[in-house]
Amino acid sequence: MSSRKPAYITTPIYYVNDRPHIGHAYTTTLCDVWARAMRLDGREVFFLTGTDEHGAKVEKSAKERGVTPQALADENSAEFRQVLALFGLTNDDFIRTTEARHESQVKLFVERLMKSGDIYLGEFEGWYDEGQEEYVTDTRAKELEYKSPISGRPLVRAKEHNYYFKLSAYQGKLEAFFAANPQFVRPSGRFNEVLGRMRDGLQDVPVTRTNFSWGIAMPGAPEHVIYVWIDALFNYATALGLGDSSSALAKERAKFWPPEYHVIGKEILWFHAVIWPAMLMALDLPMPKCVYAHSFWISNGQKMSKSLGNFIDLPTIQSYFDTYGLDAWRWYMTTQGPIGTQDADFSPKHFHEIYTANLVNTFANCASRTSSMMEKYFAGVMPAADTASMPISAVAGAPTWSVFANAAVAKTLKHYADFELAEAGDCALSIVRAVDAIINETQPFKLAKDPSKIDEVARILAACAEGVRVAAVLLSPIMPNKCAEVLAAYGCSIDGVGSITDAAHWGGLKAGTRVCKCAPFMRVDAPVIV
RNA sequence: GGGGUGGUAGCUCAGUGGCCUAGAGCCGUCGACUCAUAAUCGAUAAGACGUCGGUUCGAAUCCGACCCGCCCUACCA
Structure with a gap:
């Protein structure tokens, strides 16, 4: 496992002139789920997020408020960090474009591009x-x-006068790269969009501005500041120290390059799918594997706007945490979000339905009924039973539990790795559904009334408990807290496991383990009002 | 204006290169069951597959036009 290559995933860095809202939470949560999944699978992961702090807008806002741009950036960047912490995120670093480590490397990058003639x-x-x-x-x-x-x-x-990046010179190279890498931009609809626009021809892009000063000064021409977009894009490389390959930072982190996923919102696709790759080509750095551009959340069927009052801001999100909990929020983000080319609607009613159907009625209820019977019939002690070779159903051709579950594990893992997060969640739940099915089919609660059938009950419940455990392992990246709770009740945890395949391998729940009744998601009566 | 993408049951969506008398999940209704969180299981209801025209023995699926939604159209991010 340790031979697997390190994995790097990034969110965009968030502009400090914005207020944190569902969009930031969404992108970052998706990345977090992926990062947790890959870590759980034994890969070394670097998950980066941060704040973008330069530009005319920040300068202007600061002036209006009578503070320095740096003070404004400090304040708002701190708010972003606080907010992101609420979402249970596991980012490995938080980069700010006003940090010296970033600025110095941006200058080095730009100098290289000047020298190569890519900036003129x-x-x-x-x-x-x-x-x-x-x-x-x-x-x-x-x-x-x-x-x-x-x-x-x-x-x-x-x-x-401006400095320009010779984007036009990369038209052919980019086209060739896109042709060879049809997965570079996802979903595929976005890829087509980029190709279409490429056909119009690429123009050189300005990389400096002179009408404001809040930015990184152009090396050798301090009256120019580096345009925020260029500044911002470099964060993905500067966080790893790539601007100065001899630096201690680079020695530690350069191995993570290139990124597996740059996860972004659809509005900033052009910069990430065209300008950024061209810059990397100019710098002779390996290409990211994929730019994943998700769509937007809309609210109650309409575009979010302040005037409509349907903006899903932080207080609104908090009300969901209060009612349903953080993990339920993460489940909704992960499985119901606008990960495709279509925008997704966020509505209290839908949230409530998904919570009830998936988490309460399916996952939690199954964990509850299984653990309850375990308590009732086996004093909460996992019985010894061979479940691996036991079919998941009496119907002809049904696979054995080990075959079924191990396949589901492999499939879930593949979905996670491929950034098909909703599919990963659903695949994990399929094990829960199979557990529900065998309880209904065999009715162990009836068999338990006949003492001569206790071995059969033991086999059934052992399989059920193991199924719940495996599902909880697989769902951990999405719902880390609740799954840890379930796993604890089932006498285990995912701490320190080498890989998902090991952790979720059928048979991990050993005979003699104490299994306690658990109820991870409780029914909530009415949808919260938004 | 140009480019992209979507328009399929009340809701969210599947429907690979044409045969679907159109599927799933959720919601609704009826029933069963009781280990479980009014849970679970079974049954059931519901659709002019955006509109019009074309190709074809046959189209939700291919072609054309149009209508509606959304995105992008590069120096705010």
Whole structure:
């Protein structure tokens, strides 16, 4: 297992000018589930998140509040860290773009790109809105009929010197790379979107700005600051010390490169799927394995907005924690979220239904009925019984428990690794459903009334208990706390296991183990009002 | 405007390269059972497969047009 390659997964770094909301929680939770799953499978994992702190917007907000941009960034970055901690996340580092370790490496990267000719000083000319102090794109200018949307005054042609990244030079290389790596952008709909847009041709992109100063100064040209996007993208590399391969940081972390997944929201796909890979090509760094762009949560059927009052902000999320608990929240995020190309609706009613159907009625009830019978008929002590060769059902052709469960374990693990997290959760629950099925089929609670059938009851319940245990192991990445609770009640834990395959292997629950009655998810009466 | 993506039972969605008299889960209704958290199990109800036209012996599945939703359209992130 130790020979397996280390795994690296990243969230976008969150812009400190935003308030934390469900979108941040969602992306980060998905990454956390994957990171936990891979760790549980014995891989060394590096899970990175952080905050993006430069740019004109931060500078402006700070000015309005009468504080320095750094003070504003410190405050909001701290809030993000606090908030993320509430979600039970296991990130290995939290990078901030205002940290010296990041800034110094960004400069090194940029110097390399200057030297290679991938960044050059050029002149930009475009339509400028003098009131807003910003350029608008040609297409946008046309839409606006060359007038400022704010002041109504005409846009003017303006010029400035900027440093540019030679994106256009990478068109062919990117196309070849995409053709060879159809899984590079997922889901596939997003991949097509990127290909389509690529066909329009790539233009060089500016990497510096001169109309504000809150950013990393361009090496050798301090009147230019590095444009926030470029600054931000580098975080994935600077966190591992790749900007300076001789550094102690690099020695420790460079092995994690390249990332297995850059998990992002669909709105920032272009930067991650095109600009970032081109930059990596220019720097001669290996490509990430996959950019996974999820869609957005909508709320009660409508786009979230402050004016509609349906924004799922932190207090709203807390109310779900209070009512249903953190793990239920994680289950909902993981299994019901907009991981595909379609947006997903977040509604209190749906949350409640999923909680009740999946967690209370399926998982918890099964753990409860099994442990309850174990207490009742075997004084809470796991009986000795050969369950591995026992069929999961009397119907012809039914597989044995060991074959069935081990297959489910392998399948669940594959789903986790492939970032099919909802499928992983469902696959784990399939074991629970099989346990429910055999209880219904064999009715051990009836057999238990006949003392001569106690061995049969022992076999059935031993299989059930083992099934619950295996399911709890598999569900741990999604619901770490509740699964630990269930596992503890079943006399075991996932601490220090070498791999999922070992931990969830059929037969791990040994005879003589104390199994206590447990009830991990309790019924909640009514949906919370949002 | 251009590009992308989706429009299938009340809800969320499956439906590989055409044969589906269209499936699953949840919700609803009826029944069974009692180990279990009003649980579980069984049965049952429900759909013009966005619209129109075309190809075909035959289309939810292929082609065209249109309608609706959402995303992207690169110097806010």
